Amino acid sequence: GAVVSQHPSRVICKSGTSVKIECRSLDFQATTMFWYRQFPKQSLMLMATSNEGSKATYEQGVEKDKFLINHASLTLSTLTVTSAHPEDSSFYICSSRDNAAQYFGPGTRLLVL
Amino acid sequence: KQEVTQIPAALSVPEGENLVLNCSFTDSAIYNLQWFRQDPGKGLTSLLLIQSSQREQTSGRLNASLDKSSGRSTLYIAASQPGDSATYLCAVGSGAGSYQLTFGKGTKLSVIP
Numbered sequence: 100g101a102v103v104s105q106h107p108s109r110v111i112c113k114s115g116t117s118v119k120i121e122c123r124s125l126d127f128q129a130t131t132m133f134w135y136r137q138f139p140k141q142s143l144m145l146m147a148t149s150n151e152g153s154k155a156t157y158e159q160g161v162e163k164d165k166f167l168i169n170h171a172s173l174t175l176s177t178l179t180v181t182s183a184h185p186e187d188s189s190f191y192i193c194s195s196r197d198n199a200a201q202y203f204g205p206g207t208r209l210l211v212l
Numbered sequence: 213k214q215e216v217t218q219i220p221a222a223l224s225v226p227e228g229e230n231l232v233l234n235c236s237f238t239d240s241a242i243y244n245l246q247w248f249r250q251d252p253g254k255g256l257t258s259l260l261l262i263q264s265s266q267r268e269q270t271s272g273r274l275n276a277s278l279d280k281s282s283g284r285s286t287l288y289i290a291a292s293q294p295g296d297s298a299t300y301l302c303a304v305g306s307g308a309g310s311y312q313l314t315f316g317k318g319t320k321l322s323v324i325p
Binding site for chain 1: 248253255257313317
């Protein structure tokens with residue numbers, strides 16, 4: 100099956116700093132990528148849909164100015180958490196799709212101190 | 213708004229037992245339903261994908277059924293093994309192109325050797 104990678108796998112940062120997470124589709128071109136967030140013992144919640152070459156579509160309640168998404172190529176989407184705060188600590192997972200299914204990355208654990 | 217519920221939240225069984233995980237959803241207008249496996253701190257591995265027109269899918273020791281009219285799906289695991297220990301997530305695909313996945317909170321399975 101298709102492979103999606105994420106980098107970094109884990110990041111610890113101080114409150115107020117910005118953190119960038121990369122999501123790459125390794126063996127296929129993804130016109131659409133998705134960003135999810137998962138808090139402990141909670142379900143994955145879709146944050147935004149990232150479309151190559153256009154602006155991302157954010158779900159209700161997700162601040163687009165705080166979670167900046169860039170999808171500049173068919174294989175790379177980035178999520179930048181700006182001015183991170185402890186409540187942003189979570190597990191961030193990206194996925195990309197082809198005609199068959201969605202494929203998920205391994206996730207990035209963010210801890211904001 | 214689609215809501216997905218998984219019961220039980222956690223399950224512990226001795227090795228070799230057959231078991232059933234349950235998933236229910238509130239809006240029967242779905243495109244597909246997927247079962248995923250998530251290991252601690254890891255991303256998601258797709259196990260089975262059932263299209264809305266299908267009743268079940270099988271892969272090895274796994275069998276997933278779908279009753280769209282009643283809003284239910286089950287994941288049957290035969291002859292459980294310690295390596296099956298993980299959290300199992302049910303996700304319903306709805307909306308145009310089935311790109312919108314709504315996840316349940318998962319069932320944490322522990323198979324005791």
